[in-house]
Each structure stands twice: as structure tokens, then as C-alpha cells.
Amino acid sequence: MRAVADHVPAPALIGYGHVPGHEATALVTADLGPLTLGSVMRSGRISDERALKDLAGLLGRLHRAPVRSWVPRRPLHEQVTSLGRRCPASSLDRIAPALAAIADAVHTAPVWCHGDLHGDNVVLAGPRVIRHLVDFTDAAAGPRESDVAQTLVMTDALSTLRARTVTDAYPLALDHHLVGAWVVFHTLRSWAHSSPGDDRALWARRLDDLSRRTPHLFRTRRPERTR
Numbered sequence: 001m002r003a004v005a006d007h008v009p010a011p012a013l014i015g016y017g018h019v020p021g022h023e024a025t026a027l028v029t030a031d032l033g034p035l036t037l038g039s040v041m042r043s044g045r046i047s048d049e050r051a052l053k054d055l056a057g058l059l060g061r062l063h064r065a066p067v068r069s070w071v072p073r074r075p076l077h078e079q080v081t082s083l084g085r086r087c088p089a090s091s092l093d094r095i096a097p098a099l100a101a102i103a104d105a106v107h108t109a110p111v112w113c114h115g116d117l118h119g120d121n122v123v124l125a126g127p128r129v130i131r132h133l134v135d136f137t138d139a140a141a142g143p144r145e146s147d148v149a150q151t152l153v154m155t156d157a158l159s160t161l162r163a164r165t166v167t168d169a170y171p172l173a174l175d176h177h178l179v180g181a182w183v184v185f186h187t188l189r190s191w192a193h194s195s196p197g198d199d200r201a202l203w204a205r206r207l208d209d210l211s212r213r214t215p216h217l218f219r220t221r222r223p224e225r226t227r
Helices: 037-042 048-063 076-084 089-094 096-104 144-154 160-169 176-193 198-213
Strands: 013-018 025-029 111-113 122-125 130-133 140-142
Touching (some): 048 111, 048 144, 076 089, 076 096, 076 176, 096 176, 111 144, 176 198
């Protein structure tokens, strides 16, 4: 949080510490109140389009924060291995073209990724109703396309029109093919972490929709031969 404080508003950090038994750090921050970008959008006080554009602008500001050379990056193989512990090998095989696109991408300078930016992780506070980023639990250095894709997934901005609303408002250059590949990866990960029942079915439908919208990022299932 301190690394990006000069670029994007965030609550004051009061304390932090390692969470026993988990690969995570707990952050204690100042309370800015309950009003979020998501809540004002759901109440109709601002439009869905405006909220998506606000998120894109915040991502752009965050991604301009410098990343020191010594800051560790989480390798792709670690993310895939972690996902593989929660879903069958056939699921990873299904998105093999997306994984290949990510692995083969030209490496660019990493940015600070929030890792979970959506409307309810933006708190509106103060007389000027300033947008503050909160919940930096998943923050890490990585490719900007991954962070933009995560926001598309978590805001259900997966249709061409809604995705364009975000990417057109995002102020930095993007590899759109790479964004699409990360969208597939993050959607599968959301499916793997979802609860059985309606939530799992929702993410399964979104993954199927992506397979129809971007078939080049999925491995086509060949019909079995009959004798």
C-alpha cells in the first residue's frame, strides 16, 4: 500500500502481520465508512458504465506506481500449480491455449496489481467523495493485463460491449489477446474456488460462454470415434 500511496488513494495503514497457516498478510487500515462504488451503482446513483470507467481509471493510476527491481513476482507456473490443486487436470487441459498465450507473451515491465478490484473494493469517502482502493490482500507485482482481466471477471464485464467500456477507459497500452487469455484463467480460478451449487453453476456458465466467444483460447474437444 505504501508503494502506491502517491498514485492512488488508499486508507491509512495502521498495522499488518502474517496470517498463521496461510500465505497471506493481514492489513489493518483506517475505517473510511461503508459507502462503496458498488453500493452506489446498485442503488442507481451512478450508472454501471460510469462505475466500470472509474475502475479502469483507478487501475491506470495504480499501474503507474513504480515497482522496485527487488520486488518478487509470482511465476505463472506457481499460479497454475495452485489452481491445479483445486480443479481436475481436464479443466487445465481445456484452457491450454490460454495458458500458452500467457506463457508465450512478450515480457513487459511489471506493475502493481491489486488482484481483486471491483466496485465493493472502492470506498467513497470525504466531502469530495474520493475513490479509495481497499483490500490489498492479493496485491502483487505482475502484468497489467492480468489485473485488468481480473476486474473484467469480477465485474462480469465479459461481453464485448462491457469489456470495451473498461479497456477503452484504461489509460495505458494493453495486449488485448493477452487480456483475453487472463480472463479465461481467472474465470476458471473463480470456478475452482466457488461453492458447490448455484455459485459453481454460474461460473461454469461464464466459462462456457467464454469458450464460445473466444474459442481460440480453449482446446476443442474432439468427438470420440465410433467403430
